[in-house]
Amino acid sequence: MNSKKILLRSRPQGMPNESNFEFTEQEVSSPAEGEVLLKALYISVDPYMRGRMSETKSYVPPYKLHEPISGGVVAEVVESRHSKYKSGDNVLGNLPWATYTLSDGNGLHKINPNLAPLSYHLGILGMPGLTAYCGLLFIGEPKQGETVVVSGAAGAVGMVVGQIAKLKGCRVVGIAGSDEKISYLKEQLGFDEGINYKTTSNMQEALEKACPEGVDIYFDNVGGEISDAVYTLLNNFSRIIICGQIALYNVTSRPTGPRVEPLLLTKKSLMKGFIVSDYAERFEEASKELATWVKAGNLKYEESIAEGFDKLPEAFLGLFKGENIGKQLVKVAE
Numbered sequence: 001m002n003s004k005k006i007l008l009r010s011r012p013q014g015m016p017n018e019s020n021f022e023f024t025e026q027e028v029s030s031p032a033e034g035e036v037l038l039k040a041l042y043i044s045v046d047p048y049m050r051g052r053m054s055e056t057k058s059y060v061p062p063y064k065l066h067e068p069i070s071g072g073v074v075a076e077v078v079e080s081r082h083s084k085y086k087s088g089d090n091v092l093g094n095l096p097w098a099t100y101t102l103s104d105g106n107g108l109h110k111i112n113p114n115l116a117p118l119s120y121h122l123g124i125l126g127m128p129g130l131t132a133y134c135g136l137l138f139i140g141e142p143k144q145g146e147t148v149v150v151s152g153a154a155g156a157v158g159m160v161v162g163q164i165a166k167l168k169g170c171r172v173v174g175i176a177g178s179d180e181k182i183s184y185l186k187e188q189l190g191f192d193e194g195i196n197y198k199t200t201s202n203m204q205e206a207l208e209k210a211c212p213e214g215v216d217i218y219f220d221n222v223g224g225e226i227s228d229a230v231y232t233l234l235n236n237f238s239r240i241i242i243c244g245q246i247a248l249y250n251v252t253s254r255p256t257g258p259r260v261e262p263l264l265l266t267k268k269s270l271m272k273g274f275i276v277s278d279y280a281e282r283f284e285e286a287s288k289e290l291a292t293w294v295k296a297g298n299l300k301y302e303e304s305i306a307e308g309f310d311k312l313p314e315a316f317l318g319l320f321k322g323e324n325i326g327k328q329l330v331k332v333a334e
């Protein structure tokens, strides 16, 4: 059987484009003893993958040139010679961008198709949902009546952050890049206010209006000038959760922003970066509560799903143009 694969052809300088990816097709053999053959159903595209396309060392190693891109995949076991898996099982794993893959089972997790739609395990019940939950609750520690600002608010992480903050009784202000996204946040997800940063000429003024009591928690998914504006409104003892900096992922020289340290000092603020895996020990409790909220309808969820393996590069590049609402996935097979 043949498997389609996508490799890293070249490392992007600045904004990545289609030419950085290389399509190939290779034969996959039947599984050997202790292996499973997996068919990809949903493949996740995530902003952190941009970092892995560069050579710079980070918390995950760079992708190797001319080897497959990899990331979160929900797959079906089509053939098994592994004692833990049988044909028809659904699994989640960190796997190559390929239609079929052999695995020795290392790092695979069985998922229950009756718990929620399979794709949810790459979004609200997977890495992005856990990121929102752990970052907001364990670092932000939101309290009733506080004001929470979230940037990248209509994305996979941001829309969960805002909804959890609402469940905790906070006033929630979302920043996102289109009127459609802002309407969605306010009308469907119950955000109190929304700001379209692409059409707002004075972010500081817009934020002052949206946050009359100042900002107690800033959940930052984007960084850059949006964050600079939020910092001017920080309250005493505010918490700034540095989750992502997508506005800076494609810059070729890093701009110098305002020096925030004097502000952090006088406002006695906490600014903390984190990577979701730091909270691995708390994933079980977090997953349970997220699943309960989803089942009860307390957390709504949105996905942007592109159809077909060949759409992977385009779907990934779309993250940097704001083309997705909610979690961006690619559906590869039924």
Ligand SMILES: NC(=O)c1ccc[n+]([C@@H]2O[C@H](COP(=O)([O-])OP(=O)(O)OC[C@H]3O[C@@H](n4cnc5c(N)ncnc54)[C@H](OP(=O)(O)O)[C@@H]3O)[C@@H](O)[C@H]2O)c1
Binding pocket: 046, 047, 048, 127, 128, 131, 152, 153, 154, 155, 156, 157, 158, 175, 176, 177, 178, 181, 221, 222, 242, 243, 244, 245, 246, 247, 248, 274, 275, 276, 277, 319, 320, 321, 322, 323, 324, 325, 326, 327, 328
């Ligand atoms: N720390 C961790 O462990 C962890 C885990 C997961 C994700 N993250 C980070 O969290 C952030 C959100 O991730 P996600 O998976 O939820 O992605 P996402 O928000 O679903 O998709 C990315 C969104 O970022 C916005 N964006 C793109 N370029 C931008 C720019 N220059 N300025 C402002 N906004 C921009 C776009 O929305 P607009 O239309 O609003 O521009 C786009 O839809 C990313 O920075 C990611 O790296 C961190």
